Amino acid sequence: MPKSNSLQICLVKTGPTTPMITTLELRPLGNDTYTTQTGTLKLLDRHYYASESDIFGIRYPDDVYDRKWDLVFPSNEIWINTTANVNQSRPFELPQAVMKRAITPKKATEPLTLLFLSDENPSDKFYVYFHFAEIQALRANDSREFDIVWEDTTFLPPYSPKRFQSDTLFNKLPKEQGTVKLVRTKGSTLPPLISAIEAFKVMDLPYSETNTDDVVSMKNIEAAYALNFISWQGDPCLPRQYKWDYIECSYTSISTPPRIISL
Structure with missing residues (x-):
């Protein structure tokens, strides 16, 4: 049950075959229904x-x-x-x-x-x-x-x-x-x-998600310039080893959302 207004689903390849999915269903809920302090x-x-x-x-x-x-x-x-x-x-x-x-x-x-x-x-x-x-x-x-x-x-x-x-x-x-x-x-x-x-x-997630305002800005840039980079999927800064190409992020602590500092 994620808390954000948008969601990207990643299928991770763990073997020799290609990941696939048949159906995905999402249900929107109000922000005041099921709440949690962290995670x-x-x-x-x-x-x-x-x-x-x-x-x-x-x-x-x-x-x-x-x-x-x-x-x-x-x-x-x-x-x-x-x-x-x-x-x-x-x-x-x-x-x-x-x-x-x-x-x-x-x-x-x-x-x-x-x-x-x-x-x-x-x-x-x-x-x-x-x-x-x-x-x-x-x-x-x-x-x-x-x-x-x-x-x-x-x-x-x-x-x-x-x-x-x-x-x-x-x-x-x-x-x-x-x-x-x-x-x-x-x-x-x-x-x-x-x-x-x-x-x-x-x-509990291992890291906080990238700052929401930064993600929205990156999505706006991606749409305005019709960019189509394979790596621009999921969270821009996390996991660090799969960070988006062409951006740099600032990591303060596990509990602090990373910030995008350059493009």
Whole structure:
């Protein structure tokens, strides 16, 4: 999931044969949807909950962004649904087919264990997006409030889903691997509830991309003079051994975007 407005895909030859590609599909997303402080995001899991007799997976046109939602059958939870519409909220614009369904624990006093995030590299970091909507008609004395707990640490304040309104919570800073649970608060009369979840791993890039303004300028020069150099593909300054021909770059540090200093 890159963050730039443009993208060049490179097929790298690693053997005696010629690289080839049949199809490439891209989906634009708003800059305020999935964010990360550094690096880019790799999707690990995106699922919603439904019964075994329900539809199998959701994509476009149900999801305007053509995200692929995988179906998970609840085994140790209670599955609930509604026929009423759930109001959407920007920027995530979740499908009705996802938000009209939810799960709660079979035992109202027990936590709802959502997923266990782990990887071979213990230093890996993760972002998790939790999608909620209260789809049950609550009585006057009913309340639903719970903590979101990551490896026995509450990292978000007590939360109550909005009535028939989609809402999304996520960790603002990347977190390490561990178990994620929804834990009912002492003042709540109802167990926790969730409609869908997305988990991403942070992919730290070895270098920052070349300064965006410099790249735009080079593209303008390339178009104005109808230049057609084979090496002018991908990032102009990176990797350094494959830098564009006829330019020189300034490299300050790994975290600082390189600058094009001469042409």
